[in-house]
Amino acid sequence: MKIIFYIPDNAKNDATLYYVELVKKAFEKLNFVVEEFTNTNFEFNKNDYFFTIRSRDFVKIFFKTFSLNIIHWYQGIGPEEYLLINKGCLKARFISFLFTILEFFIFRIAFLNFYVSESMKNFLEKKYKKRKKNYGIIPCYNKKLNEIYFCENVKIKNSFVYAGSLFGWQCYEQTIKLYSEIEKKIEEPSLTILTKDIVEAEEMVKKYKLKDCKIYYVPLNDLDKELSKFQFGFLLRENININNVSTPTKMNSYLSSGIIPIYSDVIHAFKSNIDLGEFNMSLDKLENFDFLIQKIIDIEIDYEKFYEVCKIIFDKYYNDEINVCLIKEAFEGTYENK
Incomplete structure (x- = not known):
């Protein structure tokens, strides 16, 4: 056939x-x-x-x-x-x-x-x-787990990243708003935005007057290496059908590069298949920032342990x-x- x-x-x-x-x-x-x-x-x-x-x-x-x-x-x-x-x-x-x-x-x-x-x-x-x-x-996924990126020595301390386009359901403004609150409470954080939509991204950064923010585009072939520098990655979504039924590849990209995702607890497939245990940084509501920021402040990241948590997800799901x-x-x- x-x-x-x-x-x-x-x-x-x-x-x-x-x-x-x-x-x-x-x-x-x-x-x-x-x-x-x-x-x-x-x-x-x-x-x-x-x-x-x-x-x-x-x-x-x-x-x-x-x-x-x-x-x-x-x-x-x-x-x-x-x-x-x-x-x-x-x-x-x-x-x-x-x-x-x-x-x-x-x-x-x-x-x-x-x-x-x-x-x-x-x-x-x-x-x-x-x-x-x-x-x-x-x-949906397109990356394999890469153990070499689970190393504290390659990570920028208190670093955050947003990777991808700026479509309405991707909550870019809510991401910038959340990071602006993080800036007020965490010592010397940095945000990097990896996108093709540079002008639009810059406008929102100016609106919220972010202090340490870099915006640039990285070709797909170089994305994994670039992502590996960061500790936390944003994946916020609104509680609507489009997001409820989806499986954004961004989660797969973040985890494969040793990034702890900060994400909305509205993607049904992730609730069923992704258990990050002590590294869970999910938001039940887009406005519930204080509790999440305190978790970021308190966490001590053991990257060997984080790798083992991610390996289970890749073994069973990705x-x-x-x-x-x-x-x-x-x-x-x-x-x-x-």
Whole structure:
């Protein structure tokens, strides 16, 4: 049998590429011939399977092949994300409605659906009023645990980092606001913001009059080494569906680099799969800063112990071998019931 991955160049990033490679490995273990195309100029037959990661690509493949053997990965809940990014304007509502129609179509007819969390599966089943048996759940991640970064000697004392873009649901302003409170209570802290959105990032830093803050962009290939310098990393989120169902790769990046994450306790998959024990710096509310800041002041970081805590998470959750098996089993179960 053959499976064709339709992944246009503009659909590729560090998260999607890693995920796609996991799926490829699973199908190679199933003895499939694996092919990848960035356009629809490929040959196929009625028994072939297809894999897509965006709604528009699923639709292109369906109308090219009229196949019911399309496997789809949901990176997020697209209609809701589009509405939030565009602040709910009339045009955004209309486009979000169109995305919802596409999502409904895919959800109903895909041979196999892959979600990043159980919450995402539950959200879509509730939204479209149908329970689906043909699914698999694999979190988003793209980094392996690196023991050499768990060393106090490479860390800048009282250093904090924010890595990533500045979309509305990523709570950048709340992050800056929290750090401004940290500055008042911790001796000589520093904040580094690693982003492409430098101008926007600078505006917020000026608004809150931060003292020691650096803003710059680091290419993906150098990101791990750069992150390894810092002690704490911000991953704040609001308690909304977009965040409840997600599995941000930022958590994986921070932990792989020996960074203690400061994060909101609203991501359901992290509640179930990430136990940081004494290194837990989660916020139940975005305004509950005092308790968290006191924990930061009081903590004495034993990096050997922190590594062992993270190793358990990577062994059980961010584990390629386990996740390839889960992908394989999801396909086999669906194929047997076809």
